[in-house]
Amino acid sequence: MTQYQPRYHVKRSVFILLFLIVALSLLISGCSTSGASEKTYRVGVLAGLSFVADITDGFKEAMTELGYVEGENITYDVRLTEFDIPTYQSILQELIEDEVDLILVFPTEASIEAKNAAAGTDVPVIFNFAQTEGTGLIESIREPGGNITGVRYPGPDLALRRFEILRELVPDATRILVPYQKGYPIVQSQLDIIYPAAEAAGVTLIEMPAETPAELASLLQELGATGSVDIDAVLFIAEPLIIGPEASAAISSFSREYNIPMGGAYFSVDGYGSLFGVNVDPIASGKLAAPLADKIFQDIPAGSIPVISAEMFMQIDYGMAQKMGLEIPEELLILADEVIR
Structure with missing residues (x-):
């Protein structure tokens, strides 16, 4: 004999089933994006x-x-x-x-x-x-x-790392030129962290602030006109002047003329560029x-x-180092994210 089931039990079961289907659909749709909605x-x-x-x-x-x-x-x-x-x-x-x-x-x-x-x-x-x-x-x-x-x-952290790597690549450098955008807000905090390291290493930093690429080119020309360019290396810190096309061309031309290695921010102008770059x-x-x-x-x-x-992201220009007769420590090559040959 078949047992009688009240109709409200059937309706309740159907309702629960529909509720579960809707809830599952909402859950799936909600997981398909991370916060994206119909709004544009x-x-x-x-x-x-x-x-x-x-x-x-x-x-x-x-x-x-x-x-x-x-x-x-x-x-x-x-x-x-x-x-x-x-x-x-x-x-x-x-x-x-x-x-x-x-x-x-x-x-x-x-x-x-x-x-x-x-x-x-x-x-x-x-x-x-x-x-x-x-x-x-x-x-x-x-x-x-x-x-x-x-x-x-991470400007200060990068600045210190750039200085350390430049010292590894050019260990005999005792006078390092540091050109930068005059008045740029993040410059001083970078210099503050580099100076103690430079002093401990017996290195003199020669700051060269400039407001425009033209002023930088003029300052470099004046330095060359002295007849005695007493600069062993150029260190680029994080600022917007040097990475512009006119300023990078000016500093590259100057460094090429006097066979001065550069490093910090990576760029190359007409085949002469930085030995390395440490950046983001x-x-x-x-x-x-x-x-x-x-x-x-x-x-x-x-x-x-x-x-x-x-x-941080490190680039090493192995080919540039070879041109300048500089050796790159093997451990630096291993640490580099990109080696340019």
């Missing part, structure tokens, strides 16, 4: 230095991996320029007036301007390739404060900014998101 986010990008413009590409690539697909649920307004404060200020004002959902900005000086421009607005800022030490950019690494967070450029990989640094943006799009305040520090 608008990101303004101030790429304030073409030397590291690949930061933008790294950021976009990582955002796509997080589910933010350009042209579908996110758009980018990318403004590429060189080091120029009035231009930075003008671009930032336009982005804020356009009410973008986020500003990605680099390097340091542009980031400082972005913080100031966005103050008092609802536009969050993510900085990249920006030094935090001695710049007032953030309150702390764990709690950057305000409406800003980002990827820290722009693409990798850009990728680090994507999870920060994802958190902001999930309504987490930017100022509560801890700052991330980018890792």
